[in-house]
Amino acid sequence: MPQRLVVTGASGYIGARLVERALRRGCEVVVLGSRPAGANDAAIAATPWRLGEPPRVTALANASAVVHLAHDWASDRLDGTGPGNVNLNGAETLARMAREAGVRRFVFASTTSARPEALNAYGKIKFALEERLRALPNSEGGLFCARIGLVYGGPERAQYGLMAKLASLPLLPMIGLDREVQPIHLDEVCDGLLALALDPPAGRQTVVLAGPTPMTFGHWLRTLRRARHGRRLQLIPMPIGFALVACDMTKAIPFLPSVERERVLGLAGAAPMASAEDLAALGLTLRDPADALTNCRPARRRLIAECRAMLRYVAGRRLRSPGAIIRLARVARRDPAFRRALPRLALRWPGLLRLIEPIRPSMQHGLSRRLHLAAMVAESLPDEPPQLGLGVLTKEMLLEAGALPFRLAFARVYA
Amino acid sequence: MSDGTGPEFIVIGSGPAGVSAAIPLVEAGRRVLMIDGAQPSRPPDASMPPDQPWRRMLGATLTALRPDDELSPKLRTPVALDVVGGFQRWAEIAADRFLPLGAMARGGLSQLWGGFVAELDQDDLQGWPVTADELAPSYRVVTERIGISGSIDDDMAPFYGTSGPVLPALPLGPTASALLSRYAAGKPYRDFALGLARNAILTVARGERQACNLSLGCLWGCARGAIYDARQDLATLRRHPNFQLRDGAIATRITHEPDGWAVATTDGAPPLRAPRLLIAAGPLGTLRLAVPLLGLDKIVLRLLNSPVMAIPLLVPRRLGKPAPREGYTLAQLGFRLRYAQPPTHYVTGGLYETTALPPSSFAARLPLGRRAGTAAFRALSPALAIASVYFPGHCSTNFITADLSGDQVRVGVRGDVSDDFAAVTRLVRRRLGAIWRRLGAFALPGTTIAVAGTDAHLGGIFPMGLADAHGTSRYGELNAAPGIHLVDGSVLPSISAKPTTLTIMANADRIGRRLAGLA
Numbered sequence: 001m002p003q004r005l006v007v008t009g010a011s012g013y014i015g016a017r018l019v020e021r022a023l024r025r026g027c028e029v030v031v032l033g034s035r036p037a038g039a040n041d042a043a044i045a046a047t048p049w050r051l052g053e054p055p056r057v058t059a060l061a062n063a064s065a066v067v068h069l070a071h072d073w074a075s076d077r078l079d080g081t082g083p084g085n086v087n088l089n090g091a092e093t094l095a096r097m098a099r100e101a102g103v104r105r106f107v108f109a110s111t112t113s114a115r116p117e118a119l120n121a122y123g124k125i126k127f128a129l130e131e132r133l134r135a136l137p138n139s140e141g142g143l144f145c146a147r148i149g150l151v152y153g154g155p156e157r158a159q160y161g162l163m164a165k166l167a168s169l170p171l172l173p174m175i176g177l178d179r180e181v182q183p184i185h186l187d188e189v190c191d192g193l194l195a196l197a198l199d200p201p202a203g204r205q206t207v208v209l210a211g212p213t214p215m216t217f218g219h220w221l222r223t224l225r226r227a228r229h230g231r232r233l234q235l236i237p238m239p240i241g242f243a244l245v246a247c248d249m250t251k252a253i254p255f256l257p258s259v260e261r262e263r264v265l266g267l268a269g270a271a272p273m274a275s276a277e278d279l280a281a282l283g284l285t286l287r288d289p290a291d292a293l294t295n296c297r298p299a300r301r302r303l304i305a306e307c308r309a310m311l312r313y314v315a316g317r318r319l320r321s322p323g324a325i326i327r328l329a330r331v332a333r334r335d336p337a338f339r340r341a342l343p344r345l346a347l348r349w350p351g352l353l354r355l356i357e358p359i360r361p362s363m364q365h366g367l368s369r370r371l372h373l374a375a376m377v378a379e380s381l382p383d384e385p386p387q388l389g390l391g392v393l394t395k396e397m398l399l400e401a402g403a404l405p406f407r408l409a410f411a412r413v414y415a
Numbered sequence: 416m417s418d419g420t421g422p423e424f425i426v427i428g429s430g431p432a433g434v435s436a437a438i439p440l441v442e443a444g445r446r447v448l449m450i451d452g453a454q455p456s457r458p459p460d461a462s463m464p465p466d467q468p469w470r471r472m473l474g475a476t477l478t479a480l481r482p483d484d485e486l487s488p489k490l491r492t493p494v495a496l497d498v499v500g501g502f503q504r505w506a507e508i509a510a511d512r513f514l515p516l517g518a519m520a521r522g523g524l525s526q527l528w529g530g531f532v533a534e535l536d537q538d539d540l541q542g543w544p545v546t547a548d549e550l551a552p553s554y555r556v557v558t559e560r561i562g563i564s565g566s567i568d569d570d571m572a573p574f575y576g577t578s579g580p581v582l583p584a585l586p587l588g589p590t591a592s593a594l595l596s597r598y599a600a601g602k603p604y605r606d607f608a609l610g611l612a613r614n615a616i617l618t619v620a621r622g623e624r625q626a627c628n629l630s631l632g633c634l635w636g637c638a639r640g641a642i643y644d645a646r647q648d649l650a651t652l653r654r655h656p657n658f659q660l661r662d663g664a665i666a667t668r669i670t671h672e673p674d675g676w677a678v679a680t681t682d683g684a685p686p687l688r689a690p691r692l693l694i695a696a697g698p699l700g701t702l703r704l705a706v707p708l709l710g711l712d713k714i715v716l717r718l719l720n721s722p723v724m725a726i727p728l729l730v731p732r733r734l735g736k737p738a739p740r741e742g743y744t745l746a747q748l749g750f751r752l753r754y755a756q757p758p759t760h761y762v763t764g765g766l767y768e769t770t771a772l773p774p775s776s777f778a779a780r781l782p783l784g785r786r787a788g789t790a791a792f793r794a795l796s797p798a799l800a801i802a803s804v805y806f807p808g809h810c811s812t813n814f815i816t817a818d819l820s821g822d823q824v825r826v827g828v829r830g831d832v833s834d835d836f837a838a839v840t841r842l843v844r845r846r847l848g849a850i851w852r853r854l855g856a857f858a859l860p861g862t863t864i865a866v867a868g869t870d871a872h873l874g875g876i877f878p879m880g881l882a883d884a885h886g887t888s889r890y891g892e893l894n895a896a897p898g899i900h901l902v903d904g905s906v907l908p909s910i911s912a913k914p915t916t917l918t919i920m921a922n923a924d925r926i927g928r929r930l931a932g933l934a
Binding site for chain 1: 773
């Protein structure tokens, strides 16, 4: 019999993906509150519900687990850490009713910033909530707090959406660059939550779902930009006070996207938590973010544009074969040589690639290697290249000679 | 077997050696079971849609779309990566300065061979317990069977042998023609001869095999079956009720039993039993099976190969001429050069035209940008040729180390060449260089000596006629394991500069014939 899962916050960044992955594993999913956008309605039962209200008992019937992801940010802002914060009572009510309805497991999405001394309300509230839930009777063995790190990947929403936006800029004034963060892919978070809900490891009430080797926030932003855009990111450290003032200003200026103080404070207060043992107990092996991000949309789009330009350059003509571009891109996604973006001008005028190639081809040189693969794809196409006379050869050699000084100067840049 | 009794012979391996030994046995009515490590699920490679050449050239899953590793283009095709990769994963041979080529596929390495064939003469057979006269009938049978084309009356014909019928030659490409006509018009050479190459390719259709249509696609496997491939013989064998093929069965362990031998396989079936066992897994595959069988622990064996050198040539007369639109990428011309007095001190080789070779593998070596490098190759290729030069096996001093600890089998191969090899290559390059110039061709920079083993002309591991524990009788029967015959290249007592496949097949035929006649 399929296991039934009750999910709150199913329309959120993590929730939507969690529901998708749970369904793929053959679970039945009951959504409390709004359902994920674009989800297949037939597969998901949804019940109207708001955080703080008691759910209908029928919604909890026969469920194996509740995964509580919903969080009311407005209440954090308005009510702070006081008793009026709807997050506090909401989670407790839900957990209590789930227990009464015979649901065996309650998985609570917490955060790696859950600490009593956290700078932002979010961290403080999540910590207080963990404490409250643990204090419920019979919570041992049935309650799981998942402290989730910095989540990336998937749709560009929530924190990841903000960081994706930041990483699209070449120059970024930023706070907390030396703070340590623990990135984890959205799919990995979902798999961890599902493991807790369906088949939890024994003896772990609080698990850390976060990258096992912390990296500085600055390094993370650079990794993100390199993986998504193949380019470098220049970071300018900014004092926190200045950033908070800037946040307040974004709210005052119309048409500018506003940035919450909460997010800024959350970053400034980040501190790493050990996660390796928890991940191992859950059977999770995290991918290197640089590998996991090769599939994100900007990276894919960039690769396609670059593969098209490289094919055009090596073939010396426009190729009427989308298949060729796709074949090259398929290999490119796996080959680290392609992670470095080509200059934008070369995408427009592929002939410019001549100016940045190394003098002597080498498979160790990133660009040389990419062009070799492109040449292999180009020569495997059925249309015959035109016969090359000595005139064309002479022209090519003259161009080659003209490009020499540029190549001496620039080839190293694209190694 | 169809009549309900077990096989009389088990043949391990379905390559040229295995099928050549099995054919005389099956034709004599003996019950033969052939096992082969090929994965039956492997997609057929001959049925590629012609409008999608990339499938053939890069592989349906793009296995061959990878950076240049300086191996011969032949070894970078999807078929080669599949056939050889499967073997290397299975055999786990630790190789040092050596490329361990073997096959884990139906038809063995004949799926990717170059088709070049030659018979050994009495001088080549020095030190063998077999004479040229004894081999001649088998050379004839095999030549008739696989179909060989070339010339029977040029300067190279006697060198390649005259035992069997030879089909009309393929038409020569323009570059090869230019060289050969100069050769024919000039004064004869004392130590050098040039003529048409002799290739196992059909110029006349035969059965299900079609004649070569000069489509220039040889490198990626001949979809017409014009080039000989042991799978063709395998198809013939399978029509006999007394022959059975077991695919996907990799032999793991061979043990002695009172009434013969038992072979355990990876497919989980009970061990296969027969009074006699023929091993034709290719020299390195056979080695891998023989090490635990013979208990070759902490032992060093020799391994012969035929070192090979590639020389790019430019024929200035052909510059600016159009590239041929049809042809083949097997050797067009063959040559031999005697470089010292002893009869085995000669090199031999083939001349290949380059128009059908992938420009990328040349452009990757030119000190030019990719666009200019490709243009240079394409503009020059009508005037380019590549000479491959094979040296005799006594120039190689490779050795094999074998180690057994419990069930662990560790086999290592280390490649090396004789002390005088550097001097020999210099001499050969100089003399060939002078000859090319007289023929109107110039050696370009970029001559390379391939890593040992690339030639796949291996032998000398379990030599016929050697009395030691790892020696074999004149019928390839292991001295230390009577009833087991090695029928592939591993038993060749010496390796000449000539290609080995035809001789391996003739020798396997000779052994098969002998076993067919035994009671």
